[in-house]
Amino acid sequence: MRRPIATAVLTALLGLLPLDGQAADDLRSSIAADYQARLGPLFRWFHANPELSHREFRTAERLAAEIRALGYEVTEGVGGTGVVAVLRNGEGPTVLIRADMDGLPIAEDSGLDYAS
Structure with missing residues (x-):
């Protein structure tokens, strides 16, 4: 964004x-x-550092490390490169958030120093 x-x-x-x-x-x-x-x-x-679908090894590793540092219980390698994180904070409903983390094989013409 x-x-x-x-x-x-x-x-x-x-x-x-x-x-x-x-x-x-x-x-x-x-x-x-x-x-x-x-x-x-x-x-x-x-x-x-974009990675194609089912090849997001560095992405998954970085995401797991960032989430783990926030205090979540992290399981890696779900379905290959998936990451599952659980934040235990007491009784109550469980909230699930799902997100894709693969990149697309495109040449980004944004001029940004971090462009894909």
Whole structure:
């Protein structure tokens, strides 16, 4: 997701929260700082190192390491290169999120230093 889109989505979501102006600004700054510190570099790494379907070995390894560092129980090699992560936080419903992590064999003409 490009930064302008992420900023627009974040701004829209913040508008739904019952926060005063200063609290919203503080939250926005906190999210932006976290993005710059962790998510931005991770986004660039994944885009600079694409792997085709069923060959996402480095992608799966990196994803597992990142999720494990957040405290999740991680199982690797599911279905070949799949990663399953569980965050145990007490009783209640279980939420499943599924995502693809393969790249496409295209020549990206974006001019970005991390282009595929």
